[in-house]
Amino acid sequence: MLEIEGLRATVSDKEILKGITLTVKPGEIHAVMGPNGSGKSTLAQVLAGHPAYTVTGGTATYDGQDLLAMDAEVRAQAGVFLAFQYPVEIPGVSNAYFLRAAYNEIRKARGEEEIDPMSFADLMDEKMKLVEMDGAMLTRSVNTGFSGGEKKRNEILQMAVLEPRLAILDETDSGLDIDALRIVANGVNSLKRANNATIVVTHYQRLLNYIVPDYVHVLANGRIVRSGGKELALELEAKGYDWLLEPALA
Amino acid sequence: MIDSYLRGFETFSRNGAASAPQWARSLRLSGITRFEQLGFPDKRNEDWHFTSVAPLAEREFLPLTTGATRVTAAQLSPFTFGATDWHTLVFVNGRFDAELSSTASLPDGVEVMSLARAYDEMPVLLEQHVGRIASIDAHSFTALNTAFINDGAVVHVRQDVEVARPIHLLFVSDAGAVDGVIQPRNLIVLDRFAKATVIESYVTVALGASAYFTNTVTEATVAEGATLTHLKLQRESAQAYHVGTLDVRQARDSHLVSFSFATGAILSRTNTYTELRGEGCGATLNGLYLGDDEQTIDHQTRIEHVEPNCYSRELYKGILDGASHGVFNGKVYVHPEAQKTDGKQTNNTLLLSERAKIDTKPQLEIFADDVKCTHGATVGRLDETSLFYMKSRGINARTARELLTYAFAADVLETIELAEVREALEAATLRRYASV
Numbered sequence A: 001m002l003e004i005e006g007l008r009a010t011v012s013d014k015e016i017l018k019g020i021t022l023t024v025k026p027g028e029i030h031a032v033m034g035p036n037g038s039g040k041s042t043l044a045q046v047l048a049g050h051p052a053y054t055v056t057g058g059t060a061t062y063d064g065q066d067l068l069a070m071d072a073e074v075r076a077q078a079g080v081f082l083a084f085q086y087p088v089e090i091p092g093v094s095n096a097y098f099l100r101a102a103y104n105e106i107r108k109a110r111g112e113e114e115i116d117p118m119s120f121a122d123l124m125d126e127k128m129k130l131v132e133m134d135g136a137m138l139t140r141s142v143n144t145g146f147s148g149g150e151k152k153r154n155e156i157l158q159m160a161v162l163e164p165r166l167a168i169l170d171e172t173d174s175g176l177d178i179d180a181l182r183i184v185a186n187g188v189n190s191l192k193r194a195n196n197a198t199i200v201v202t203h204y205q206r207l208l209n210y211i212v213p214d215y216v217h218v219l220a221n222g223r224i225v226r227s228g229g230k231e232l233a234l235e236l237e238a239k240g241y242d243w244l245l246e247p248a249l250a
Numbered sequence B: 001m002i003d004s005y006l007r008g009f010e011t012f013s014r015n016g017a018a019s020a021p022q023w024a025r026s027l028r029l030s031g032i033t034r035f036e037q038l039g040f041p042d043k044r045n046e047d048w049h050f051t052s053v054a055p056l057a058e059r060e061f062l063p064l065t066t067g068a069t070r071v072t073a074a075q076l077s078p079f080t081f082g083a084t085d086w087h088t089l090v091f092v093n094g095r096f097d098a099e100l101s102s103t104a105s106l107p108d109g110v111e112v113m114s115l116a117r118a119y120d121e122m123p124v125l126l127e128q129h130v131g132r133i134a135s136i137d138a139h140s141f142t143a144l145n146t147a148f149i150n151d152g153a154v155v156h157v158r159q160d161v162e163v164a165r166p167i168h169l170l171f172v173s174d175a176g177a178v179d180g181v182i183q184p185r186n187l188i189v190l191d192r193f194a195k196a197t198v199i200e201s202y203v204t205v206a207l208g209a210s211a212y213f214t215n216t217v218t219e220a221t222v223a224e225g226a227t228l229t230h231l232k233l234q235r236e237s238a239q240a241y242h243v244g245t246l247d248v249r250q251a252r253d254s255h256l257v258s259f260s261f262a263t264g265a266i267l268s269r270t271n272t273y274t275e276l277r278g279e280g281c282g283a284t285l286n287g288l289y290l291g292d293d294e295q296t297i298d299h300q301t302r303i304e305h306v307e308p309n310c311y312s313r314e315l316y317k318g319i320l321d322g323a324s325h326g327v328f329n330g331k332v333y334v335h336p337e338a339q340k341t342d343g344k345q346t347n348n349t350l351l352l353s354e355r356a357k358i359d360t361k362p363q364l365e366i367f368a369d370d371v372k373c374t375h376g377a378t379v380g381r382l383d384e385t386s387l388f389y390m391k392s393r394g395i396n397a398r399t400a401r402e403l404l405t406y407a408f409a410a411d412v413l414e415t416i417e418l419a420e421v422r423e424a425l426e427a428a429t430l431r432r433y434a435s436v
């Protein structure tokens, strides 16, 4: 479903990704871990099509298509979703309006009819329950004045509504207390399908108790320095990253 | 070209002015005298540094002689917000129109009427306030307005009375206004603990491509503990000239919530002034200006913190397209006695075209030492991160731009409490910037 080959990217002329190779198949959950500043968010943003990053080498193929050649909105319409590490506040656009606009664009791209406001309200009711979110959040401006936890839940709500095929969650667990973490993880798990895949970027093993990965990758200094099964996350929890970093830097 | 106004004044003094009381006549005389001394301001005048009034000064606008009303209720419906239970005074080409107005359901303790009628019914109140709030000393346009005081609206809300529905002063111009000058003079008096919402609308119907000039002054006094919500909606035709001043005096524990929406006229200047003359006052001055083509939209605000423990909040936003020119000059004076003043001023402008420009000048003058005052101004284009966020949800680039443009404006429109006005302005702004 997603094949990344030797991906290199720069921001402000600084090379951040130095050759990433990663294959994600339908139904799989991949965890990406690594120290601060190692390039995890950069990888996520490059896959989502952020214009600030320049791809300088390598390829990324999504469902047989050249992902890197697609505009950000086309990627989203094709089923790629990024839950932002730092969700963006958009004062003046209500959450409900934003979600419906996004939902309809994605339906249009799939050749489906736009949804009427009534049916959309029903859909929202169902999805809000999933992330245990209060209805009042819908009338508020997107992420504006939301607490850290509310923002993260809002990302998962968007994911629940848009039903992506490839979801990339960038530190969705950071700053969440254990209850919120459980809610977010439940949301992600209940959206799991045999034909979709998830990349979970996280600092903490604890999220992986709830969202159990098939593969764990360690990103350090712009490269994947180690890949393994879910037990790798436990090892990282116990030993930290230093034992992997030394050889990577050498 | 002040001559035409001086000549107009002579004619005016001979005809229509006779019925006014003596104090009003001498006020007019001081107005024309001051206007003759001052003339129109030029760019050397610090208050007019960014806006040239030459296009207005060089034209000849004549005081209007009363013409027959051609405006119908149907023509006004786009400007009445679908409300049927508001208290509305309609002025056509500056003259009160009783037939189009509706004040039947006013509660006890509230008087809303034309200035001409108020001369008879509230002589003391008028003499006490008219010309005592808005200064003519350094303000040419206020002096000019004062010279021609003749019609306008008077609103008086008595102690403890809360007026539930808004009072709408609707100034409409039609073909009868061509080449004329319209000079409403309004007075709003809120007694202790009174509460009211007053809307001033300036609109044009069926005018065509001809110019006219609105020069309006509203004086307001808000007594102890009273709250005045004032909305000014300037939606005149694209050929109109508009200068408008709201000047407010606030007593202790009173509140002013002001909003200025300006989108019409080739050249407009809106002054919003208030003096916080007692402790515990609050003033919120917000505004939105939407410009295009060759429009100039100028706002000047002045907040005088005279006494301690007051706050002021100011948020003015603008969207400028075409070759339009915006000006924001926000003055905040904190007098030496006004300790614990809490002031915040923000002006954000979005430029949609290379040719559009904004001059923004916050002016904080603080003479007290224990205060918290901030100001900030931003000028820019749409935020790339927000655009990316929306695109990452599948929203196409054009829609994302449109929505963000709308959202920029909605952010300040949201502060309007009156639902009918907020929703109407939001809808109009959405239609203007978004094709969704």
Ligand SMILES: Nc1ncnc2c1ncn2[C@@H]1O[C@H](COP(=O)(O)OP(=O)(O)OP(=O)(O)O)[C@@H](O)[C@H]1O
Residues within 6 Å of the ligand: A011, A012, A014, A016, A034, A035, A036, A037, A038, A039, A040, A041, A042, A043, A052, A085, A171
């Ligand atoms: N817009 C930018 N301009 C300059 N440098 C940037 C920019 N974005 C990221 N970087 C740099 O790129 C490097 C990788 O950043 P990235 O955000 O991808 O790290 P990360 O692994 O997600 O870190 P964290 O765990 O803190 O989220 C860092 O050194 C960061 O400072």
Ligand SMILES: [Mg+2]
Residues within 6 Å of the ligand: A040, A041, A042, A085, A170, A171
């Ligand atoms: Mg990161």
